[in-house]
Amino acid sequence: MGDVLDGRESGHTTPTRPTGGRRCPIRILIVGGGCAGTAAALGLQHALAARLRTGDAEITVVEPQPYLTYRPLLAEVAAGSIDPRHVVVPLRRLLPQCRVLTARVTRIDHATRTAQVDTATRGGTGTVTELPYDHIVVAPGSVSRTDPVPGLAEHGLGFASVGEAVALRNHVLEQLDLASSTRDPELRQSALTFVFVGGGYAGVGALAELEDMARHAVRGYHNLTADDLRWVLVEATGRILPEEPADLADHTLAELRERSVDVRLGTTLESAADRLMTLSDGSRFAARTLVWTAGARPAPLLRDTDLPLDADGRIRCLPTLQVRGPGGTPLAGAWAAGDSAAVPDATADGAPCAPNAQHALAQARLLADNLLADLDRRAPADYRPDRIHCSTSLGIGRGVAHTRRGRVTGRRAWWLHRARHLRRLPSADRRVRVLTDWLLGALFTREVVSLGAVEHPRAEFESGFPEHR
Numbered sequence: 157m158g159d160v161l162d163g164r165e166s167g168h169t170t171p172t173r174p175t176g177g178r179r180c181p182i183r184i185l186i187v188g189g190g191c192a193g194t195a196a197a198l199g200l201q202h203a204l205a206a207r208l209r210t211g212d213a214e215i216t217v218v219e220p221q222p223y224l225t226y227r228p229l230l231a232e233v234a235a236g237s238i239d240p241r242h243v244v245v246p247l248r249r250l251l252p253q254c255r256v257l258t259a260r261v262t263r264i265d266h267a268t269r270t271a272q273v274d275t276a277t278r279g280g281t282g283t284v285t286e287l288p289y290d291h292i293v294v295a296p297g298s299v300s301r302t303d304p305v306p307g308l309a310e311h312g313l314g315f316a317s318v319g320e321a322v323a324l325r326n327h328v329l330e331q332l333d334l335a336s337s338t339r340d341p342e343l344r345q346s347a348l349t350f351v352f353v354g355g356g357y358a359g360v361g362a363l364a365e366l367e368d369m370a371r372h373a374v375r376g377y378h379n380l381t382a383d384d385l386r387w388v389l390v391e392a393t394g395r396i397l398p399e400e401p402a403d404l405a406d407h408t409l410a411e412l413r414e415r416s417v418d419v420r421l422g423t424t425l426e427s428a429a430d431r432l433m434t435l436s437d438g439s440r441f442a443a444r445t446l447v448w449t450a451g452a453r454p455a456p457l458l459r460d461t462d463l464p465l466d467a468d469g470r471i472r473c474l475p476t477l478q479v480r481g482p483g484g485t486p487l488a489g490a491w492a493a494g495d496s497a498a499v500p501d502a503t504a505d506g507a508p509c510a511p512n513a514q515h516a517l518a519q520a521r522l523l524a525d526n527l528l529a530d531l532d533r534r535a536p537a538d539y540r541p542d543r544i545h546c547s548t549s550l551g552i553g554r555g556v557a558h559t560r561r562g563r564v565t566g567r568r569a570w571w572l573h574r575a576r577h578l579r580r581l582p583s584a585d586r587r588v589r590v591l592t593d594w595l596l597g598a599l600f601t602r603e604v605v606s607l608g609a610v611e612h613p614r615a616e617f618e619s620g621f622p623e624h625r
């Protein structure tokens with residue numbers, strides 16, 4: 157790993173004190189370049205600019221992708237309202253004074269203040285090394301929770317990355333092409349049936365945006381109408397949007413049902429074998445689209461650390477975003493924020509904050525301030541979230557949102573939702589690009605062509621070699 161880390165891992169085994177007349181830099185390691193990791197890095201980069209220039213401090217960000225993915229806008233990527241490249245922010249451009257490693261942290265040993273870093277991010281061969289640090293910010297977020305449902309691995313699609321959002325859009329549009337072109341009524345029916353499992357942000361947002369897009373797209377087909385499409389949302393609990401207040405979730409549910417979405421609460425998917433969906437309420441039907449968004453669990457990395465975890469597997473934190481040590485004291489040099497951190501919400505009787513982008517960004521900003529306070533031997537502040545402003549986009553011109561004055565719905569809520577996420581997107585460049593996408597979308601008719609062929613770029617070429625077919 158010496159090539160990746162410039163050989164800096166050797167020699168720096170003790171933090172921040174003069175050695176041989178030269179001061180060792182303060183080494184800050186940030187694990188994860190998502191909402192929380194990037195916001196913390198931005199805050200630290202800004203406040204430590206002078207020390208970063210003189211080499212008195214160094215910030216290393218380790219993230220398997222070379223970019224931040226702003227997940228709340230993925231549903232609009234799937235619907236074609238935003239160019240996929242505009243919801244990702246290149247980390248090296250955003251954090252020019254930090255060292256960005258496109259790699260994965262595979263172990264954290266806080267007792268010796270070392271992290272193991274692996275550069276093999278896409279299954280290829282990489283190098284593994286130990287990276288020492290003085291302060292660590294742990295923000296690897298969460299991953300999809302999968303259940304051992306027959307047929308799920310073969311036929312299911314996830315919805316957490318920009319690649320999955322693009323693939324899902326192409327897949328849905330391909331199903332319309334297939335249904336329009338086939339003479340087989342069973343195939344047509346299964347192509348026009350779209351099943352989403354999991355009624356959280358990801359499932360509800362993706363279903364609502366794609367339903368809206370498909371409703372528009374069928375106008376271009378001579379033999380399809382919106383009434384031919386069947387959308388099913390399967391949710392194991394008794395409500396959707398557990399991250400949002402109950403009244404907003406109820407309103408969203410009513411809106412989806414009004415649009416003829418078949419929402420099955422208290423129901424689970426038992427099998428998807430041979431693309432035949434079997435639900436726990438006894439119903440069975442064929443569907444060629446199965447999107448799995450049934451919950452999330454903390455990043456697997458957390459199990460390979462010596463940091464304290466709560467019953468849900470999240471890092472136990474103090475309200476100061478410091479990791480909770482023995483007896484409730486701060487664990488020196490260890491910080492956490494975002495989906496993977498159980499941070500007490502002072503405004504909700506100390507219950508852990510819900511995993512959402514608003515908390516992740518606000519916690520990370522305070523974490524950066526508190527880490528700086530710790531370096532200057534000042535007291536850190538507690539996380540006291542502002543009122544969480546919830547909103548959901550449900551397609552062009554449709555949404556639900558909470559404001560200080562109460563609930564708004566329809567086009568006003570939709571604009572509010574867009575304005576909030578535009579403000580939170582951590583890059584001025586990306587904000588302008590997303591805004592431009594939206595303005596172009598308002599001026600021109602929606603683009604509904606499937607580019608699924610880009611997922612198999614060699615297929616056409618290979619067909620010229622009969623022996624390879």
Ligand SMILES: Cc1cc2nc3c(=O)[nH]c(=O)nc-3n(C[C@H](O)[C@H](O)[C@H](O)COP(=O)(O)OP(=O)(O)OC[C@H]3O[C@@H](n4cnc5c(N)ncnc54)[C@H](O)[C@@H]3O)c2cc1C
Pocket residue numbers: 187188189190191192193218219220221224225226227228229230231259260261262295296297298315316357358359361455457493494495496511512513514516547
């Ligand atoms: C489809 C979807 C829609 C959503 N919509 C909304 C919404 O409308 N509103 C809202 O508030 N929230 C929404 N959320 C939730 C929101 O995106 C998360 O709460 C937020 O991103 C959490 O920030 P984070 O930094 O903790 O995690 P993330 O933003 O997920 O970032 C974690 C990063 O850590 C990296 N990582 C993981 N493991 C390692 C490792 N071992 N080493 C190094 N890096 C690692 C990951 O690659 C990732 O980039 C949505 C989530 C999804 C998936």
